[in-house]
Amino acid sequence: MKTMIRKAEECKMEYREHMRDGDGTVEITNFIQGNSELNDKGRLFAKLTLKSGCSIGYHVHEKDAELFYMMKGTAEYNDNGEIRTVHAGDVMICPTGTGHGIANRSEETVEVIAVIVYA
Numbered sequence: 001m002k003t004m005i006r007k008a009e010e011c012k013m014e015y016r017e018h019m020r021d022g023d024g025t026v027e028i029t030n031f032i033q034g035n036s037e038l039n040d041k042g043r044l045f046a047k048l049t050l051k052s053g054c055s056i057g058y059h060v061h062e063k064d065a066e067l068f069y070m071m072k073g074t075a076e077y078n079d080n081g082e083i084r085t086v087h088a089g090d091v092m093i094c095p096t097g098t099g100h101g102i103a104n105r106s107e108e109t110v111e112v113i114a115v116i117v118y119a
Helices: none
Strands: 011-018 025-030 042-050 055-059 064-071 074-079 082-087 091-095 098-101 109-119
Touching: 042 055, 042 064, 074 109, 091 098
Parallel strands: none
Antiparallel strands: 011 025, 025 042, 042 109, 055 098, 064 091, 064 109, 074 082, 074 098
């Protein structure tokens, strides 16, 4: 069985301005290098960093589902139209056919681990 370790400096960084019509720039640290690393059952395993005032706009997951694990900070989470406050340690699940968004309204940086899996 093949195992693999990817060092932190080998993870690809990307920056998305106004992600899903949100505010600011989201920093994305990609932990995988292609869908095959998730056995083609998903397309994202990453850390999302939202600085103060940054957000990912509300969007619906039509053909996949997304899971968030809140690593750091406090944020406003749009849970299918209902705004809820989430804190470090919380888990947010957005099943297929539902929508979500997240906004950092605090002064502290927010860090979220995100996984997107196919329906």
